[in-house]
Amino acid sequence: MGAVSAILIVLITIxxxxxxxxxxxxxxxxxxxxxxxxxxxxxxxxxxxxxLEYIYYDRREQAREGRYAARRAPGVYSDRVxxxxxxxxxxxxxxxH
Numbered sequence: 238m239g240a241v242s243a244i245l246i247v248l249i250t251i252x253x254x255x256x257x258x259x260x261x262x263x264x265x266x267x268x269x270x271x272x273x274x275x276x277x278x279x280x281x282x283x284x285x286x287x288x289l290e291y292i293y294y295d296r297r298e299q300a301r302e303g304r305y306a307a308r309r310a311p312g313v314y315s316d317r318v319x320x321x322x323x324x325x326x327x328x329x330x331x332x333x334h
Contacts, residue, residue, distance in 0.1 A: 243294055247287075254279075254286035261293040261322075262315035270314075289318055297321030 250257030258271040267289055275282030292310045299306060300323040309319055 239294075239297075243290075246290055250283065250286045250290065254282040257286045258289055261290055262318050266314040267318065289313060289315075293318045293321055295321070297323070 246257050246260050249260065254275050255268060255272050258268050262268060271282055271285050271289075274285045292313055296306060296310075296319065298321070300321045306319075313319055
C-alpha cells in the first residue's frame, strides 16, 4: 500500500503541487510556502513539493526500521513530515501503568 500511495501522491503533485503537500504535511506552514512558490512559478512549487514528499517517505521508511533521524530536515516545518507520519515516542494510555 505504501508504494501505491506514493505513486498517487506524485501524480497529484504533478498536476497541482499544493494538494500533494497538503496530503503529506497537512494544513500548515509548509502548505502556505508551497502555495506561494506555486503562485510565483510552477517549477518552484514542484521542487518544494517533491522535496517534502521525499523527506516524508524517507523518514517513514526509517521509522518502520526502528531508526529515527537525529536532526530535523532543513526547510521542513511540519512535524508530520519530519517523523514520516509517526511520532517519536509512544504514549501509555491513562490508568494502565
